Amino acid sequence: MRLLILAIVVTITLAVTSLFVGVSDVSLGALLSSHPDDRPMQVLLISRIPRTLAIILSGSAMAVAGLVMQMIVRNRFVEPTTAGTTESASLGFLVITLLAPGWPLMGKMLVSAAFALAGTALFLRILRAVPLRDAMLVPLVGIMLGGIVGAATSFIAYRYELLPSLLAWTMGDFSGILRGNYELLWIGLACGVLAYIAADRFTVAGMGKDFTTNLGLNYQRVMVLGLVIVSLVSAVVLVSAGSIPFLGLIIPNLVSLMVGDNMRRTVPWVAVMGAGFVLACDILGRVVRAPYEIPISVVVGVIGSAIFLYLLLRTRRHAA
Amino acid sequence: MKFTRTPALLAALVAGALAMTSLTQAQEIVVTHAQGETTLPGVPTKVLTSDWAAFDNLHALGVPVAGVPASNAPSYLQGFVAADALQIGSLFEPDFEGIAASGSDLYIVGARSREAYATAKDILPTIDLSIDNADIIAGIEGNLTKLGEVFGLQDKAAELNAALDAKVAEVKAAAEGKGKALILVTNAGNLGVYGPDSRVAWIHNQLGIPSAMENVKDGDHGGDSVSFEFLLEANPDWLFVVDRDAGTGESTGAAAALLDNELVNQTTAAKEGHIVYLDPQASYITMHGYSGVMLLLDQVLAGLNG
Numbered sequence: 361m362r363l364l365i366l367a368i369v370v371t372i373t374l375a376v377t378s379l380f381v382g383v384s385d386v387s388l389g390a391l392l393s394s395h396p397d398d399r400p401m402q403v404l405l406i407s408r409i410p411r412t413l414a415i416i417l418s419g420s421a422m423a424v425a426g427l428v429m430q431m432i433v434r435n436r437f438v439e440p441t442t443a444g445t446t447e448s449a450s451l452g453f454l455v456i457t458l459l460a461p462g463w464p465l466m467g468k469m470l471v472s473a474a475f476a477l478a479g480t481a482l483f484l485r486i487l488r489a490v491p492l493r494d495a496m497l498v499p500l501v502g503i504m505l506g507g508i509v510g511a512a513t514s515f516i517a518y519r520y521e522l523l524p525s526l527l528a529w530t531m532g533d534f535s536g537i538l539r540g541n542y543e544l545l546w547i548g549l550a551c552g553v554l555a556y557i558a559a560d561r562f563t564v565a566g567m568g569k570d571f572t573t574n575l576g577l578n579y580q581r582v583m584v585l586g587l588v589i590v591s592l593v594s595a596v597v598l599v600s601a602g603s604i605p606f607l608g609l610i611i612p613n614l615v616s617l618m619v620g621d622n623m624r625r626t627v628p629w630v631a632v633m634g635a636g637f638v639l640a641c642d643i644l645g646r647v648v649r650a651p652y653e654i655p656i657s658v659v660v661g662v663i664g665s666a667i668f669l670y671l672l673l674r675t676r677r678h679a680a
Numbered sequence: 681m682k683f684t685r686t687p688a689l690l691a692a693l694v695a696g697a698l699a700m701t702s703l704t705q706a707q708e709i710v711v712t713h714a715q716g717e718t719t720l721p722g723v724p725t726k727v728l729t730s731d732w733a734a735f736d737n738l739h740a741l742g743v744p745v746a747g748v749p750a751s752n753a754p755s756y757l758q759g760f761v762a763a764d765a766l767q768i769g770s771l772f773e774p775d776f777e778g779i780a781a782s783g784s785d786l787y788i789v790g791a792r793s794r795e796a797y798a799t800a801k802d803i804l805p806t807i808d809l810s811i812d813n814a815d816i817i818a819g820i821e822g823n824l825t826k827l828g829e830v831f832g833l834q835d836k837a838a839e840l841n842a843a844l845d846a847k848v849a850e851v852k853a854a855a856e857g858k859g860k861a862l863i864l865v866t867n868a869g870n871l872g873v874y875g876p877d878s879r880v881a882w883i884h885n886q887l888g889i890p891s892a893m894e895n896v897k898d899g900d901h902g903g904d905s906v907s908f909e910f911l912l913e914a915n916p917d918w919l920f921v922v923d924r925d926a927g928t929g930e931s932t933g934a935a936a937a938l939l940d941n942e943l944v945n946q947t948t949a950a951k952e953g954h955i956v957y958l959d960p961q962a963s964y965i966t967m968h969g970y971s972g973v974m975l976l977l978d979q980v981l982a983g984l985n986g
Contacts, residue, residue: 382907382909383906383907383909383910383912383913384909384912384913399912399946402942402943402946403909403912403943406941406942406943407907407908407909407943521751521752524867524868524924524925525867525868525924525925526868528867528868528869528870529868529869531870533870533905535870535871535905535906535907535908536869536870536871536907536908536938538908538941538942538943539942540941541869651893651906651910651913651914652873652904652905652906652910653905653906653907654905655905
């Protein structure tokens with residue numbers, strides 16, 4: 361508990377730092393000495409606070425979604441970007457953008473979430489047919505499924521000459537976040553809370569279908585709840601900021617190493633560390649080449665793949 | 681009689697043969713281009729290109745083009761593509777089999793299709809008209825001159841070059857003392873800045889409009905990624921915008937909607953109405969074509985005077 365409070369303090373420190381990092385001069389002194397209508401306060405309200413909130417919301421939501429997914433699939437190496445969920449969400453977003461470009465973002469997001477749901481359900485369906493549930497085979501199946509869905513998406517985008525736009529949507533980037541265009545991400549927070557409320561059910565479901573049924577829980581219903589949470593989170597994050605690779609994988613794994621697998625205990629940890637990790641990466645991306653930026657997906661991708669490799673090799677050593 | 685005629689006949693034959701060889705020698709055309717030298721046996725009659733800028737230049741010179749890329753035709757060129765023109769693959773991946781089967785005698789690659797040169801040069805005479813983004817106007821003029829020599833249209837090429845020079849001078853004069861600018865590229869909600877090595881670098885390099893920001897290094901597709909805050913701080917007097925979504929097919933207006941926000945509206949450029957939307961296809965797809973650049977120059981001029 362004391363450690364968790366420490367993690368929260370670190371994350372809050374990062375969040376406050378994030379408010380003061382950027383091209384414009386926004387410092388405590390400037391804020392206090394200037395009129396509220398002046399530039400520092402305006403930049404803080406219009407750009408910095410929304411961006412910081414967007415990072416916290418999507419970081420924690422993606423990490424929790426990864427955790428939920430690992431519970432329902434019962435595999436440590438699964439998360440929305442390695443199970444075809446994010447790719448399906450992009451496909452849905454592309455399809456609805458082509459069919460109904462004028463729809464409000466909320467509507468597009470829901471279509472995107474529906475595709476994500478279908479894609480993830482398909483993934484679970486394929487897993488059921490895979491005879492040997494080797495730990496490495498499960499993410500491999502997911503990555504292959506994601507590859508197929510991604511290929512279909514690229515093909516459609518290519519036909520309609522939307523490839524660069526597709527690349528730009530799917531590339532995670534918080535530089536465009538302003539007041540008024542990030543608010544969908546609050547749905548991610550709602551999903552996180554839902555995951556926390558249902559945490560015990562997911563923990564039980566993580567022990568298998570028979571075990572769950574023996575305890576008198578409706579296994580199917582828990583699975584569907586998990587799928588809905590994962591799909592909604594993937595869709596809101598994709599639509600608002602783009603995809604953030606590996607996040608849902610590394611954070612739950614690191615937390616599991618630290619505090620174990622009881623989801624009621626791990627959800628707050630995963631949420632706080634997810635937010636803190638993305639905050640740190642985004643601040644790094646803003647500082648390295650200031651005043652230009654490095655997109656979050658690049659920073660998280662580089663650091664995340666290093667941690668992913670470490671986790672993989674570590675498991676190998678334990679297995680051997 | 682017999683003796684007197686034969687040497688004369690022989691002399692005539694020899695003279696004729698000599699004339700013919702010298703004639704074929706005169707017809708041979710050596711083109712020096714971005715990837716080496718190509719020798720053409722004569723003035724090409726059937727020309728293919730995988731580059732819309734090359735199409736643009738050929739069209740400006742009045743040379744018919746027998747084969748064009750299968751996609752991405754800029755709208756301002758669409759009416760000029762012959763109905764029976766062959767489609768020879770995408771901008772990046774030419775259809776070599778179709779090119780080989782077409783019986784053409786010149787194939788032109790450039791910018792995106794330059795990689796095709798290595799393969800194409802063994803199939804038919806190929807030239808690469810890629811040019812350096814840092815000096816686009818001189819590059820276009822060089823290409824027009826080169827094509828003018830290949831097709832014996834030197835006068836037409838000189839005429840086009842003079843018109844281009846005149847237009848650049850006119851816009852340069854109009855831009856003098858009008859302040860600093862940023863060239864923005866918008867892409868699915870993200871912003872990038874194009875620098876002095878980019879595909880629209882001529883705005884800074886040739887028109888003499890200084891950049892509102894020093895050290896924009898990026899010359900790549902999406903520009904250097906920036907935030908709206910960056911625009912607010914750089915506070916340019918002018919914004920030239922390349923709407924990349926529109927440039928590659930998506931409906932126009934996305935950039936205008938993106939830039940209409942609380943932060944951008946505080947910049948001098950937005951307050952003064954100095955945001956100029958460039959023809960996305962001319963600035964993003966053709967870049968190095970004569971009529972495309974003329975169109976862009978006119979748009980910049982209209983913006984500056986408007």
